[in-house]
Amino acid sequence: xxxxxxxxxxxxxxxxxxxxxxxxxxxxxxxxxxxxxxxxxxxxxxxxxxxxxxxxxxxxxxxxxxxxxxxxxxxxxxxxxxxxxxxxxxxxxxxxxxxxxxxxxxxxxxxxxxxxxxxxxxxxxxxxxxxxxxxxxxxxxxxxxxxxxxxxxxxxxxxxxxxxxxxxxxxxxxxxxxxxxxxxxxxxxxxxxxxxxxxxxxxxxxxxxxxxxxxxxxxxxxxxxxxxxxxxxxxxxxxxxxxxxxxxxxxxxxxxxxxxxxxxxxxxxxxxxxxxxxxxxxxxxxxxxxxxxxxxxxxxxxxxxxxxxxxxxxxxxxxxxxxxx
Numbered sequence: 001x002x003x004x005x006x007x008x009x010x011x012x013x014x015x016x017x018x019x020x021x022x023x024x025x026x027x028x029x030x031x032x033x034x035x036x037x038x039x040x041x042x043x044x045x046x047x048x049x050x051x052x053x054x055x056x057x058x059x060x061x062x063x064x065x066x067x068x069x070x071x072x073x074x075x076x077x078x079x080x081x082x083x084x085x086x087x088x089x090x091x092x093x094x095x096x097x098x099x100x101x102x103x104x105x106x107x108x109x110x111x112x113x114x115x116x117x118x119x120x121x122x123x124x125x126x127x128x129x130x131x132x133x134x135x136x137x138x139x140x141x142x143x144x145x146x147x148x149x150x151x152x153x154x155x156x157x158x159x160x161x162x163x164x165x166x167x168x169x170x171x172x173x174x175x176x177x178x179x180x181x182x183x184x185x186x187x188x189x190x191x192x193x194x195x196x197x198x199x200x201x202x203x204x205x206x207x208x209x210x211x212x213x214x215x216x217x218x219x220x221x222x223x224x225x226x227x228x229x230x231x232x233x234x235x236x237x238x239x240x241x242x243x244x245x246x247x248x249x250x251x252x253x254x255x256x257x258x259x260x261x262x263x264x265x266x267x268x269x270x271x272x273x274x275x276x277x278x279x280x281x282x283x284x285x286x287x288x289x290x291x292x293x294x295x296x297x298x299x300x301x302x303x304x305x306x307x308x309x310x311x312x313x314x315x316x317x318x319x320x321x322x323x324x325x
Contacts, residue, residue, distance in 0.1 A: 010082075012049070015042040017079055019055060020072045023062045092300035094124035099301055102130045104149035106216055109133065110245070111263045111288070112153065112181070115312045120305070127305070141175050144293035150302060151309070153181070156289040164289045167310075171294075178291050179306070181313035184262040186283040187325045189251045189274040197257070203233065203280040210238035212258040214247040224259050227281050248272060261286050262320040269323070276325040288313070 015032065019039075022028040029039035047054055052067040064072070105113070113131045120127050132149065143149050156164055156178075164170065164178045172178045188206075190197050197205060213222050220237045228235055238256055241247045244264050251258035252274040259279055269276070290309060296302040 009045070012042055012046055013075060014079065015039065016046050016054070016068075016071070017075050019043060019046075020064050020068050020075070023055060023064060025055075025062070092304055094127075094304060096126065097124050097301055098126040100128045100130065101150050101302075101305055102132060102148070104132050104143065104152040104154075106133075106152075106154035109153070110267055111316060112309065112313055115316060116309055119308055119312060123308070124304075127301075140291045141173070141293070144291065145175065145295070150292065150296060151306070152291045153288060153309075154291070156180075156287045164287065172291075175294050176291055177294065177297055178289050179310060180287050180289050181310060182263070182288040182317045182320070184286050184288075184317070184320050186259060186261055186279050186286060187265060187323070188277045188279050189248065189258050189260060189265065190256075190277070191252045191254070192273065192275045194255060194275060196255070197275070197277070199275075199277075201277045201280055206257070206280045207233050207235050209236075210256045211235050212239045212241065212247045212250050212256045213237045214242070214244045214258075214260070215240055216242055218242060223284065224279075224281070227283060231281065248274070259283075262323045263288075263316070265323045266320045276323070278325050 015028070018028045018031050019025070019042075022031065025039050025043060026036050029036045032039075034042075043055065050067070053065050054068045055062040055064055103109075103113070109131050113129075117129055120129060140152050140154075144152065164172065164180045167180050169177055169179050188201060190209075196209065207228070211224070213220060213224075215222055218240055220240050224235065225237070239247075239250055241250070244260065245268065247258050247260065248264060248268040249272060250256055252272050265276060268274075290306065292302065292306065
């Protein structure tokens with residue numbers, strides 16, 4: 001079937017449809033917005049391609065041949081179907097949608113995933129969400145392009161390379177879009193009865209105490225270390241984990257100190273309370289962003305899901321702001 005279509009310019013089929021209906025080259029030309037000579041040329045090409053005169057002269061003008069008459073109905077139906085394929089995308093109905101959406105999260109899926117899952121379950125019960133913990137360095141362009149993930153949620157530091165600056169959609173390169181979802185403050189946590197830290201934390205004590213570092217890659221060097229290095233200071237990292245929940249529990253049950261953010265504190269403090277303190281160093285802003293590929297940018301389902309995630313994160317950020325130190 002496709003091979004047959006390669007023998008003819010599909011645009012000519014529109015001309016044929018109008019010629020059959022009008023049985024007049026001049027009126028057909030006016031109807032599709034071309035000149036009469038141009039329409040005559042289209043008719044000639046159609047005759048050559050189909051091996052039939054299609055329209056023949058009659059005393060009342062022109063009439064379709066038997067071949068053209070036989071083509072009229074199927075051709076009109078085919079053009080209606082083709083128009084439906086390329087017409088504007090119909091309105092998206094979450095309630096009737098059926099889909100699997102894969103979300104890759106480098107850190108902190110506990111922050112957004114339960115709330116997003118609850119919202120989607122209420123509004124679009126046919127959508128299944130998969131949250132994959134993306135350990136280590138994530139190459140967003142490759143993983144989004146090949147469909148491994150539909151969305152990636154990860155930290156992004158303001159002031160870093162290609163930092164995302166707006167809470168609206170922005171294109172950050174030829175294949176990726178981004179949106180900043182949340183910005184949270186940093187804080188320190190130690191156990192309530194810490195022997196060396198009670199109520200205040202200065203830079204000397206901060207550098208002297210043992211630290212816990214949450215690192216997706218397992219590195220013993222992170223944002224705090226880079227910040228201290230710029231000040232000519234160092235800290236001692238005594239423990240490294242890949243899980244912020246484990247890091248929190250270590251902080252509230254040992255003499256080690258954890259530098260984390262309001263999001264972690266909001267979720268962990270009620271069940272495992274610690275002593276919350278402001279860091280004695282000025283930390284770069286902690287942003288959480290979502291990234292998606294240009295291939296899904298205009299997809300109605302994905303646009304809807306991104307809007308739901310953005311709304312969820314806006315609500316969460318208001319809740320996180322209630323964490324006081």
